[in-house]
Amino acid sequence: MIRLMTNLPEFFGDISEVIRLFLGQVDISLEEGEEIVRHVHSEEDGVWTERFSMDGVQVCHTAQAVHGGLIEKRLLKRAVKTSCFLMMKEKTGMTPPWGSLTGIRPTRILYELLEEGLSEQEAMGAIHDRFYVSPDKATLLRDIIHMQRGLIDAPADEYDLYIGIPFCTTRCAYCSFASGELGSGSLVEPYIEALIREIRESANLMNERGMKIRAAYMGGGTPTALNALQLDRVLSAAQECFPGAREWTVEAGRPDTIDRDKLTVMNEHEITRISVNPQTFSDETLRIIGRAHTSKDTLEAYALAREMGFNHINMDLIAALPGEGMEQFEKTLRTTTDLRPESVTVHTLAIKRSSKLHEQGYTQIGAEAADEMVTFARQTLTEAGYRPYYLYRQKYMAGNLENVGYALPGHACLYNIDNMEETTKILALGAGAITKWLYPRERRIERAPNVRNIEQYIARVSEMVERKRALIDG
Ligand code: SF4
Structure with missing residues (x-):
């Protein structure tokens, strides 16, 4: 059992998902456990800092703070998951093929990067740089998006x-x-x-x-x-x-x-x-x-x-x-x-x-x-x-x-x-x-x-x- 000590308990589920990418279906609790994962979130001068540690391995990751509504929650979640991912990567020496992505629909991420105005090549690079997705899986996503052309945009009615x-x-x-x-x-x-x-x-x-x-x-x-x-x-x-x-x-x-x-x-x-x-x-x-x-x-x-x-x-x-x-x-x-x-x-x-x-x-x-x-x-x-x-x-x-x-x-x-x-x-x-x-x-x-x-x-x-x-x- 792993005990997760975090000052952002609302992200318990998201952090647990990242830990399980590396350790399989381990039990994780906020209250008890022999092994401890510590997470401290702080903000100073418009910058979020996430500090994760486990068994002497420590990672500190920063991201530009954003405030207001859903976008704040989304970007903060991303910052927390990324730093947990980096800590687990260092601790285990493993890089899962889908990187830090734990969601059901990774194609959505590639679509979002394209909507940001990136070219296809840039978006594939960004999915690797931001989420550590392997080049092979990025290519798979690109091939899928090509197959979906002309099929994906349903009219609103x-x-x-x-x-x-x-x-x-x-x-x-x-x-x-x-x-x-x-x-x-x-x-x-x-x-x-x-x-x-x-x-x-x-x-x-x-x-x-x-x-x-x-x-x-x-x-x-x-x-x-x-x-x-x-x-x-x-x-x-x-x-x-x-x-x-x-x-x-x-x-x-x-x-x-x-x-x-x-x-x-x-x-x-x-x-x-x-x-x-x-x-x-x-x-x-x-x-x-x-x-x-x-x-x-x-x-x-x-x-x-x-x-x-x-x-x-x-x-x-x-x-x-x-x-x-x-x-x-x-x-x-x-x-x-x-x-x-x-x-x-x-x-x-x-x-x-x-x-x-x-x-x-x-x-x-x-x-x-x-x-x-x-x-x-x-x-x-x-x-x-x-x-x-x-x-x-x-x-x-x-x-x-x-x-x-x-x-x-x-x-x-x-x-x-x-x-x-x-x-x-x-x-x-x-x-x-x-x-x-x-x-x-x-x-x-x-x-x-x-x-x-x-x-x-x-x-x-x-x-x-x-x-x-x-x-x-x-
Ligand atoms: S729903 Fe599908 S997986 Fe479940 S019992 Fe039926 S055939 Fe098998």
Whole structure:
């Protein structure tokens, strides 16, 4: 346990995140702990000084003081995190590839530097100089920004639609989503009824305000955990109420939930993009992580979807899965690129506290081994013609790395870009879905979350619509 002694306790969470970049998931407390990290903030003559120390290693870092509102808080947080980062770097001799960045969306930082008027080259230099991001990751961000050109600027009167189906056939060992196992399936029908009600009432909200749909995404959970008739009912209601989306994704996800009837329903609804997610092509790993399918199921589901005419299939993969090394990961990547899906999303395993792997006390592989895997994925996919088009990071990821969506030219998923870059309003329906409303002039995003619990959602669906009304009109 580490004790953090700071005269800015409001930055406890931010400082802890930086310490964990170097030391992994250590416990950190303001009150107790054997090892001590000291931080003293002071200000004199318009200059902030941050002094950090641990085990005899001391770092003193200064920054120009800025006063007033959100910008003060933001820059002070940056100064505190940077000096903590420098102290931990000196103490451990390590430089994490994403430097001092701990946030979910590092692309935002590059966009901000460009908005400051820096050239692309200068912005890449600045992201290294100010945040210690490695040149390799800076190049990755630049490549993503190139792929997002022409896609990222949604007009103010457009929004994306998200529909959540929070059911899965079994629970994956790494899952931290608000999805319930199907079990007896007794909640599915009441859930669909509540969801269709939320779809209809939310569509009225949008229509009354003259808003136009841009992209639609059905995720979860696993939407194809529904049977074909149920899937048809939800898609029929959604497309009747929200016509005209440029793109419609259904995350078919688990190959064992995909069959001809459900693919027929999706074809009839002109779904433009589906996911068939192998995660790995090792059957032994699939068994360990609790996926109730084999790699053969994935190949068959993929072949069936192709046969039925789907021309944009995404495949999700995970690097650093339990028991896997480069050998298994390389096989997964080679098999995937041989299939030639239009897009591939490479996640790095994250073990969140609510996952079974965390409960089982599973320890992640080392940062170097995880980095080798994601670097290999990037090289292999780039050589096969894919380009990175969105990226996000999560807490508790192996090596504090990243998740990257790759696509063949012309196949970037609009919804993924909008959602991850937070450049478009998202109307989100279903249990646990979070509606996000943008106020671009104030650079502000407000959220209206739906309750995660499925029974609560069913009982309180009117309240969920009212939450959205209050958000949009507020
Ligand atoms: S398919 Fe996704 S949502 Fe369902 S249990 Fe696995 S990780 Fe969780």
